[in-house]
Amino acid sequence: MTNINVLDPGASPLDYYGFELRRLREAAGLTQRQLGDIVNYTGSLVGQIETARKLPTPSFSEHVDAALGTGGVLSRLVILVMRSQLPAWFQQVAELEVRAVEICTFQMGIVHGLLQTPEYVRAVLGALDDTDLDDRTAVRLARQRIFEKEEPPLFWMVLSEAALHQEIGSPEVMRQQLTHLLSFENNPRINVQVLPFSSGAHAGLTGSFTVFRFSSDPTIVYTEGYGSGHPTANPDTVKDCSLRYDHLRAAALSLKESADLIRLVMEERYGEQGEADGDPVA
Structure with missing residues (x-):
């Protein structure tokens, strides 16, 4: 007889998800394999998720919700599951991202x-x-x-030009990443400005930071170190970083100029290299 692992739904969001998935599946009269066949996943994967040994994805959750007619229960729950898997020191920041009406970030090294x-x-x-x-x-x-979300946050990123040149992964990975940034050109809620090398000394030399603004709660500034995050609502810090951000945005290229530079770097640094480098010497 198969030993069925009994989860404590109060142990964690992941355990609760597994408990609910099993409850909903059994209520529908389906085996793990039958549900897997319906949603195009293996029965083994369904079992691993039910026993909290595998992390569910938003896509899996959406497929199961549709198959079982749950009204989106698992799709809503998976958001909490994902957030609970973040490093403990970052979970508060993820909550700030969800609640913020405006997110303004300056990034020095990476997107x-x-x-x-x-x-x-x-x-x-x-x-x-x-x-x-x-x-x-x-x-x-x-x-x-x-x-x-129905009302997504206004997102504004000032990105150092250095991040465009720092090859993360491979040229192909960078081409995809820069193409992704260019996809927001006509999206008024997601704005990308590049701080060019020519700006010289600037207000963000002390490091990357993010400003979260809310509809009713105080503004919060977030900075990050190795394995630690530092959110603060200290009025002096918020005032200082807000001023720094205004200066960074003023020093950065316009939205159009930024897109042009991203496109230029993508083509010149990460474009197809052709066969010139491999041509034999005559």
């Missing part, structure tokens, strides 16, 4: 996580540690679902 492509995410997260890379990538990408 902000909310605008990263899957391949770029894998290259960033796997630089020193590639364990559970699929799950960690899915968790980061899940944060981007805030842009699918």
Whole structure:
């Protein structure tokens, strides 16, 4: 007789998800294999998710919700599951991203996580540690679902030109990432400005930071160190960083000029190289 693992739904969001998935499946009179066949996943995967040994994805959740007619229960729950898998010190920041009406970020070395492509995410997260890379990538990408809300936040990123030249992953990964940034050219709620090398000394030399603004709560500034995050609502810090951000945005290229520079770097640095380098010497 198969030993069925009994989950404590109060242990974690992941355990609760598994408990609910099993409850809903059994209520529909389906085996794990039958449900897997319906949603085009293996029965083994369904079982691993039900026993909290595998992380569910938003796509899996949407398929199961549709198959079982749950009204979107799992799709809503998977958001909490994904957030619970973030490093403990970052979970509060993910909550700020969900609640904010405006997010303004300055990034020195890499594209902000909310605008990263899957391949770029894998290259960033796997630089020193590639364990559970699929799950960690899915968790980061899940944060981007805030842009699918009925009222998504206004997002503004000032990105150092250095981040365009820093090759993360491979030329192909960078082409995809820069193409992704260009896809927001006509989206008034997601804005990308590039701070060019020619700007010289600027207000962001002390490091990257993000300003979260809310409809009724105080503004919060977030900075990050190695393995730690530092959100603060200290009025002096908020005032200082807000002023710095205004100066950074003023020093950066316009939205159109930024898109032109991104396109130029993408073509010149990461474009197809042709066969010139491989031609034999005559």
